Amino acid sequence: MTRKFTGDRLLVATHNRGKLEEIAQLFEAFGVEVISAADLNLPEPEETETTFVGNARIKAHAAAKAANMPALADDSGITIDALDGAPGVYTADWAMTPTGRDFVKAMTDTWAKLEAVNAPCPRKAQFRCTLVLAWPDGHDEVFEGVMPGQVVWPMRGDQGHGYDPIFQPDGFDQTFGEMDRWEKNEISHRARAFRNLMHGCFK
Ligand SMILES: O=c1nc[nH]c2c1ncn2[C@H]1C[C@H](O)[C@@H](COP(=O)(O)OP(=O)(O)OP(=O)(O)O)O1
Ligand SMILES: [Mg+2]
Numbered sequence: 225m226t227r228k229f230t231g232d233r234l235l236v237a238t239h240n241r242g243k244l245e246e247i248a249q250l251f252e253a254f255g256v257e258v259i260s261a262a263d264l265n266l267p268e269p270e271e272t273e274t275t276f277v278g279n280a281r282i283k284a285h286a287a288a289k290a291a292n293m294p295a296l297a298d299d300s301g302i303t304i305d306a307l308d309g310a311p312g313v314y315t316a317d318w319a320m321t322p323t324g325r326d327f328v329k330a331m332t333d334t335w336a337k338l339e340a341v342n343a344p345c346p347r348k349a350q351f352r353c354t355l356v357l358a359w360p361d362g363h364d365e366v367f368e369g370v371m372p373g374q375v376v377w378p379m380r381g382d383q384g385h386g387y388d389p390i391f392q393p394d395g396f397d398q399t400f401g402e403m404d405r406w407e408k409n410e411i412s413h414r415a416r417a418f419r420n421l422m423h424g425c426f427k
Contacts, residue, residue, distance in 0.1 A: 226365055226424045229294055229357060237261045237287035237297040239268050242385025246409050247298065250418045254426065261287045261295070276300065276313055276354035277366055284358035292360050296421075300353040300413060302387055304334070304375060306343030312352075315387070328379070331390045335377045346374035351391060351400075353413040355421050365425055369416025384408060 232255060238244050239262045248258045261268075261283075269286040271279040276299040283297035301315030311318045311334070319330035338347050351371045358364040372394045379389035381401025389401030393411060400408050409415050 227359070227363055228427065229425045231256075231294065233257045233259060235259055235261065235264070235287055235291050235293050235295040237266075237283040237295045240385070243298055243300070243414070246405070246412070246414055247296070247418070249405065249409055250415065254422070261291075264291060266290050271299070271313075274313060276352060276368075277356065279313060280354045280356040280366070281358070281364060284356040284364060285362070288358040288360045294357060294359050296355060296357045298353060298355055298414065298417075300351065302375075302391065303350050303352060304338070305348040306338055306341055310337075319386075327386055331379055331387055334375065334387070334390065338375060347376075349373060349375045349391065351393075351413040353417040355414075355417045357421065357425055365421075367417050367420040367424060369413045369418070369420065371411065371413040371416065 234251065234256055236244055236247050236258045238260055244260050251258050266287055269282050271282060273279045273282060280297045280299035283299065284295050287295035301312055303309045303312050318333060319325040319327050321329060353369045355367045356364050373392050375390050376392045376399060377390060380399045381389050383403060383405065384400050389399055392399045
């Protein structure tokens with residue numbers, strides 16, 4: 225039996241503003257208010273696992289225990305076919321520089337890697353999201369969402385966050401970076417995982 229969430233406030237175990245805004249907007253329609261681990265000054269645990277679900281579990285359980293309330297974590301990233309699924313769980317790491325995250329650099333490097341292997345077009349890729357809802361007693365529920373598409377160049381659009389300007393979802397002419405936040409939030413990997421979460425853990 226899937227455990228239900230019955231509160232009207234939920235802790236979201238993320239330090240990523242872009243993600244938080246999307247998750248808050250998704251919950252808004254259901255009357256659930258979200259607070260983030262960053263707002264509560266909770267520490268950012270190290271993501272030492274090699275899978276999305278493993279890292280989502282680390283973040284969700286750490287926050288649920290620290291705040292003694294249920295917590296939702298999102299671990300996500302892009303998998304690119306011609307790069308054998310990279311960057312995958314290392315999507316955020318590809319943006320790391322000595323002075324913090326630089327996604328223009330990450331997108332430029334990603335494109336250079338695709339050119340280097342002479343990847344045929346379209347350069348198929350998937351955005352993936354794993355959501356873990358964890359309770360302080362150690363129970364958790366896991367939900368996933370995938371949005372297939374292609375990596376495009378040059379970057380297009382200044383909406384969204386992360387790798388949005390180089391990801392064009394299948395069935396659309398715009399990149400995630402060109403879509404307004406409502407549009408992206410209807411079709412994204414995160415929206416798809418969220419729908420599964422609502423079916424599983426909410427009434
Ligand atoms: O919708 C998205 N649009 C563009 N890029 C995205 C998206 N969703 C994930 N991404 C990228 C950003 C980050 O480089 C990585 C997630 O890494 P991930 O560890 O799950 O998140 P994070 O470190 O940014 O925040 P936190 O761990 O505190 O939730 O994938
Ligand atoms: Mg992270």
